[in-house]
Amino acid sequence: MTYPYGLKSNPYPSSPTPTEHDAKILGGTRHQEAKAAIMECILDLYKKTSRRNSTENDFRLITVVQDVGSGKTHLALHIKTLKTRQDIVTTYVDLSTISPKTNESIYNAIMHGFSKEMFSELKREFLAQICEKAQKGDALAKKALGYGFIDKLKGVTIKQKAEDILYDKTPISAESLHGYLAVNYNQHEQVIIKNILGNSIDKITNLDELHGRLAAVARFSHNLLGKVILFEMDECDAQEESLNFVKSLINAHIPASILLLITTPSLYLDIQKANPSVFDRLEKANYKIDLAGANSVDELIEIALEYIKEADKTERFNKKEQQELAAKIKVLCDEFPEFRNVRSIINILNHAVEKASELGAQEISEAVIDETIKQTYPGLKIKGSIMEVPISDFIKIKRESGVTQIQVREAVSNLVNYAHEIGNISKSTKPNPSFDVVYSDPFGTKIGITVVMDVNHAKNFETISNAVKSSAFVDKLVILTNTSIPASNHATIVLVDKSKVIDLLYFNSKYTEHKIEEPESERVKMLAKTICVI
């Protein structure tokens, strides 16, 4: 199967919410800036704690507040997937998936949010420590590994015993381990080591245990792995349980850790009302990441292009193609508010790539977008379009219409021709230099039309005032313009907005190609009426 731009697969995800796999690609200036801010926070904390033991001062709070579908979760998962980074371990928790939100259920979610690799690394480190102590003759360490006289007789080494536990060939005895841990670690650390070596998670019964154990994980991660911990809490809401948990975690100041809270503006303001104390803490966050403009068209375009750029191994997706696709996305976003968010635009592009592949198109063309929208958003229409311009033609016209005055003039002239042909009016055969078109209506009124559509509105004012002077030559003067001007007693001013321009240009292309069919005839009449041509 071939995909557009020479791609080997569809680069756009189709999931309604991001997954860790989708989040590997992060595009968009604002999202990149947000990532840089989080990275700066991590690096700063990492540097401060790298050559000393961490303290309660080594805690940071980051808030990410933006609307649904703006890419907050994507950003959080992207940070989590940065496997190449040596300075963090991340746990991602979606608070909306936890019910009821008890300390125990949240603790379990946090522990399950860590990667298996982190626990494997810690297990290796703990066993190496026990092994070292055992080799130095520590009886409790030997006991913890289950190393006894028979092992010695058999020629089994302490290292071999440790490796058997590491690779889960022999389970560690909790009873034997207890003595060793009791001497070397505090109560919470003991539970964490026991859990890591035994591949289990013990329940917590109170808040003190929750903080103590998380602090133990953070300490081990910092001291043994040299990494700071990033707690990512997504969908933070204003429920009492959530807020109590967040408040306690901020107050606990887990050493060498960062708490990243993700929420929406609506929930953020709910938190303000529900718990001013928590809100005050959030307001004092070390980093407040806003993602302002995350759904702006420029940002959406950058994000959309990034997926193809990342997947394009052959560099076939060149600057020209990038600009063309960007222009098409811009038209889509400008015209349809439905697509003005990251998820929606990614979704439509996912379908568009599949459609292009199905049609054998080498790029995401207007026709491909048209077909895609027809299939995935069948009810979507161009707003304000009398001619019911198909989306593909609409995108094409919008992209191509630069200086429109000449095109609109030609379209209006042809609209009058058409009205003349179907017998609604009588077009004057003699050209009149004062007007673009002159015709007589069925009552014999002589009507002159002047099109004033320059991009320079000041120039339009001047042109219109000159045109009005010619009003005496006709019974009625109609001025079609894109400039909003005061009413005149000598002329009928018709404001031609963007949708009317598109309609006129679409009509013109149909008319010149002799492709106006019966159902369209009524729409053309309606268009002519709206701009006072008939």
Place this chain on the structure above:
Amino acid sequence: MSSQILERVEASGVCGIKKAELKKIFGTECESSLNKLAKEEKIIVDNKGVAHYVWSKDNYLSHISQNDPKFKIISKQVQNLEKSLNQMRNDLTRTPTGTNIDFQSNFDTCISELSSSLGWVPFSNIREKLCESLEISSEKFYSLASSLVESNQKYEVSTGGQEGIHVRGMLHGYVRKL
């Protein structure tokens, strides 16, 4: 022959041309062409004094609006009507523009006055303030706010709240200016 006759009639201007003179120029057989043109409403045949005169449609309108007192009155009334219609049309198009400018500046002021640390303001708070100061209904407020936000990328809206504008079928109850 018809086109030649029509040309001659048009050239005679507002005064028109005597039917008898046309017969002199084009011969008596022009009668059928004249009838045809009259049927097509391209020419008008009417009495001026005791003679039959022929005008083009435009010129005949000018002729009677100058000489026929009844038509003069009706024509003036129609012109006045047209002027009032134009005025009404222009008033209609001008009023929203004026309101829009007022609305936008008031809307912006409300956002800066009522915003939280992140800049978000519930639509309901702005609505309460603006409906009172601009004396507009809730419906009018949301109609203006909706078109303002949709046409201007300087604003950002966010979901949630009890009232607001609908985008993609979702209620967006918060707004801020970027």
